Amino acid sequence: MHRHLIGMLLGTEEDWPSAFETLMRRYVPKISYGGAEHHFDVERITIEPFDLRSVPRYSLVIDRLAHWYYVPREWLKKIALMDDVYLLNNPFTFQSMEKHSAYCAMMRLGLKIPDTWMIPYKQPPENPRFPYTAAKYNRPFKLEDIAEQVGYPLFMKPFDGGAWVGVTRIADHGELNRRYDESGERLMHLQSSVEDFEVFARSLSIGAETMVMNYDPDKPLHDRYQVDHDFLTPELGQEIIAISRLVNSFFRWEFNSCEMIVKDGEVCPIDYANACPDMSIISLHYYFPWAIKALAKWTLFCTVTGRKMPIDLDARRYFDIGDDDTLPYAEKLAAYATLADRHFDSSSYQEFCDAHLAEVDDAMVEYVESSGFDRLLVDTVRDAFPSHEHDAFIAHYRGLLGAWASDQSASGPG
Numbered sequence: 253m254h255r256h257l258i259g260m261l262l263g264t265e266e267d268w269p270s271a272f273e274t275l276m277r278r279y280v281p282k283i284s285y286g287g288a289e290h291h292f293d294v295e296r297i298t299i300e301p302f303d304l305r306s307v308p309r310y311s312l313v314i315d316r317l318a319h320w321y322y323v324p325r326e327w328l329k330k331i332a333l334m335d336d337v338y339l340l341n342n343p344f345t346f347q348s349m350e351k352h353s354a355y356c357a358m359m360r361l362g363l364k365i366p367d368t369w370m371i372p373y374k375q376p377p378e379n380p381r382f383p384y385t386a387a388k389y390n391r392p393f394k395l396e397d398i399a400e401q402v403g404y405p406l407f408m409k410p411f412d413g414g415a416w417v418g419v420t421r422i423a424d425h426g427e428l429n430r431r432y433d434e435s436g437e438r439l440m441h442l443q444s445s446v447e448d449f450e451v452f453a454r455s456l457s458i459g460a461e462t463m464v465m466n467y468d469p470d471k472p473l474h475d476r477y478q479v480d481h482d483f484l485t486p487e488l489g490q491e492i493i494a495i496s497r498l499v500n501s502f503f504r505w506e507f508n509s510c511e512m513i514v515k516d517g518e519v520c521p522i523d524y525a526n527a528c529p530d531m532s533i534i535s536l537h538y539y540f541p542w543a544i545k546a547l548a549k550w551t552l553f554c555t556v557t558g559r560k561m562p563i564d565l566d567a568r569r570y571f572d573i574g575d576d577d578t579l580p581y582a583e584k585l586a587a588y589a590t591l592a593d594r595h596f597d598s599s600s601y602q603e604f605c606d607a608h609l610a611e612v613d614d615a616m617v618e619y620v621e622s623s624g625f626d627r628l629l630v631d632t633v634r635d636a637f638p639s640h641e642h643d644a645f646i647a648h649y650r651g652l653l654g655a656w657a658s659d660q661s662a663s664g665p666g
């Protein structure tokens with residue numbers, strides 16, 4: 253018998269971790285695989301001093317802290333390098349490859365990234381060597397000239413950003429200079445704005461699965477994801493999935509969201525390095541059960557089959573395709589898709605799901621329809637909204653989750 257302990261490094265979130273724990277503890281079956289029976293448990297990891305030679309008890313860890321908290325980050329690196337614990341996500345590429353690196357890599361691979369410039373700090377780093385270095389080597393520049401080249405309106409945003417912090421849309425020189433002054437010690441990009449677009453799509457990828465959703469960034473947080481199954485042509489839908497899987501397989505990210513803007517039929521990726529993608533029921537609503545289920549399935553697949561987490565990148569194979577000027581864009585995407593399928597082991601994952609996890613689909617519906625799930629929903633709404641809005645939002649979310657459950661029964665398993 254194999255026991256697999258799944259660890260979670262959590263911050264302030266309560267909703268999806270509880271749902272994940274309940275699904276894994278109460279609903280996920282024991283799995284027979286490779287002549288053995290596999291059992292699972294889930295545990296929230298505490299943060300404490302650790303001996304670098306200590307042996308962790310976890311088979312897999314879902315991390316939501318390392319992007320800002322260095323104690324768990326360093327523990328994750330230790331358990332990846334020394335103990336082969338499977339991590340969502342790989343801390344190495346997520347720390348060294350932020351949004352800026354993702355733009356660079358995807359530009360080289362031929363994706364339609366809006367024109368982007370990096371500009372030096374407004375407020376230089378405090379370092380005694382800076383004044384000498386800057387006097388000798390920093391070239392004076394005119395911010396307005398760069399902005400002219402990028403063209404207005406443009407976005408100024410942190411090179412390693414997240415959660416819209418420090419992101420502004422800028423229309424003219426005056427605003428440009430004000431925003432630059434405000435950026436202080438934060439290193440910024442100027443990026444051409446994709447205006448008057450047809451669709452804003454946001455995808456959430458968990459292991460080999462990707463859900464593409466219609467996203468309205470101008471709405472309040474609870475109303476950004478639209479329940480909409482027909483907002484893209486099948487070709488555009490495939491392209492967005494292919495780009496999401498390319499980004500994730502290239503960087504070895506297995507729990508990530510990507511934002512893409514479709515304009516004049518072209519897909520422009522603008523944000524795709526989200527180490528801690530939004531999983532809350534408040535924003536995902538209808539798509540929340542899919543996300544919990546996908547997280548459970550990928551976790552089960554990785555632990556039961558003994559999948560090894562790749563620590564290093566394999567960039568050259570992608571560059572060989574990207575650098576081939578004879579290949580048109582669509583053929584490049586198709587070639588990347590083959591690499592992504594290989595990285596995610598997509599066909600083995602599908603076979604594993606069909607052979608061993610069919611019950612998880614039914615279990616998720618059963619759980620969503622249970623009183624325990626309803627309590628989670630009610631508690632989450634009470635925490636998230638002011639009291640005079642509780643009744644309306646509870647009804648709203650019950651409606652969306654109920655719609656998901658009945659859509660599953662209507663479409664059969666899957």
Ligand SMILES: Nc1ncnc2c1ncn2[C@@H]1O[C@H](COP(=O)(O)OP(=O)(O)O)[C@@H](O)[C@H]1O
Nearest residue numbers: 407413414415416417419443444445446469523
């Ligand atoms: N080039 C762009 N064109 C149009 N809208 C953009 C562009 N860049 C950013 N935005 C808008 O700003 C939001 C935040 O920018 P984003 O790059 O996603 O930063 P973050 O990593 O903080 O989420 C996006 O969701 C989008 O609405």
Ligand SMILES: [Mg+2]
Nearest residue numbers: 415416511523
């Ligand atoms: Mg974003």
